[in-house]
Amino acid sequence: MNDHDHDHDATHAPGHVGRHGPRVGRPKTRAEERIEGLDVSPTALVAELEQLKERLAASEQEATDNKAGWQRTMADLANFRRRTEQERDATMGLANELLLLKLLTIVDDFDRALTQMPPDLTASGWAEGIRAIDRKLRLLLESEGLTPLEAEGKLFDPHEHEAIGHEETSSVPDGTVVAELQRGYRIRDRVLRPALVRVAKNESTTNQTNEKAAGGEN
Numbered sequence: 001m002n003d004h005d006h007d008h009d010a011t012h013a014p015g016h017v018g019r020h021g022p023r024v025g026r027p028k029t030r031a032e033e034r035i036e037g038l039d040v041s042p043t044a045l046v047a048e049l050e051q052l053k054e055r056l057a058a059s060e061q062e063a064t065d066n067k068a069g070w071q072r073t074m075a076d077l078a079n080f081r082r083r084t085e086q087e088r089d090a091t092m093g094l095a096n097e098l099l100l101l102k103l104l105t106i107v108d109d110f111d112r113a114l115t116q117m118p119p120d121l122t123a124s125g126w127a128e129g130i131r132a133i134d135r136k137l138r139l140l141l142e143s144e145g146l147t148p149l150e151a152e153g154k155l156f157d158p159h160e161h162e163a164i165g166h167e168e169t170s171s172v173p174d175g176t177v178v179a180e181l182q183r184g185y186r187i188r189d190r191v192l193r194p195a196l197v198r199v200a201k202n203e204s205t206t207n208q209t210n211e212k213a214a215g216g217e218n
Contacts, residue, residue, distance in 0.1 A: 100146060151184060155173075155175055156175045169202070
C-alpha cells in the first residue's frame with residue numbers, strides 16, 4: 001500500500017478530523033432531542049412532583065364534587081318521586097271518597113226502603129231480593145274500609161254526630177243520642193260522614209237554662 005492509499009484510508013476512518021474540520025454525523029431523532037432537553041435536576045424534579053400532587057388533589061376534589069352532585073341529584077329525584085306518589089295517592093283517595101259519598105246516598109235509600117216496607121211485603125221474594133242487594137252493597141263498602149258509626153244510645157260526640165234537633169226527655173241522660181236520622185260512616189280511622197241525630201235534653205237542664213236566661217234579663 002502506497003502513501004497515497006494510506007492517507008485516503010486515514011481520511012475516512014471513524015473519528016478522523018480532516019483538514020477542513022470534524023466530519024458531520026447522522027441527524028438526531030426526536031426522541032433523542034427530547035431526552036437531551038429533559039431537565040433532570042433535583043430542583044426540576046421536585047417542582048414537577050409538586051405539580052403532579054396539585055393536579056391529583058384537584059382531580060380528587062373534582063371527583064368528590066361530582067359524587068356529591070350526583071348524590072344530591074339522586075336525593076332530589078327520590079323526593080320528587082315520593083311527592084308525586086303522595087299527590088297521586090291523595091288525588092286517588094279524594095276521588096274514591098267522593099265516589100263513596102255518592103254511593104252512600106243509594107245506601108240511604110235502601111235504609112229507608114227497608115225500614116218503611118209494608119208488613120205484608122216483608123216476607124215476599126221481592127223484599128228478600130232488596131235485602132240481598134243491600135247486603136252486597138254493604139259488603140262492598142266494608143271492602144273499601146267503610147264502617148257505620150254507632151249513634152243511638154251513645155253520648156253526643158261532635159266528631160261523629162251532627163245534631164239537627166233536640167228532644168226533651170228525662171228517660172236518658174242529657175246529651176244522649178235518642179234518634180239516628182241518617183247513618184254516619186267512618187273510612188278506616190276517620191269520619192267520612194257524621195251521623196245526623198237528635199239529642200236528648202233533660203227537663204231539669206231546660207229549666208235551669210230558662211232560669212238563667214230569666215235572671216239575666218232581670
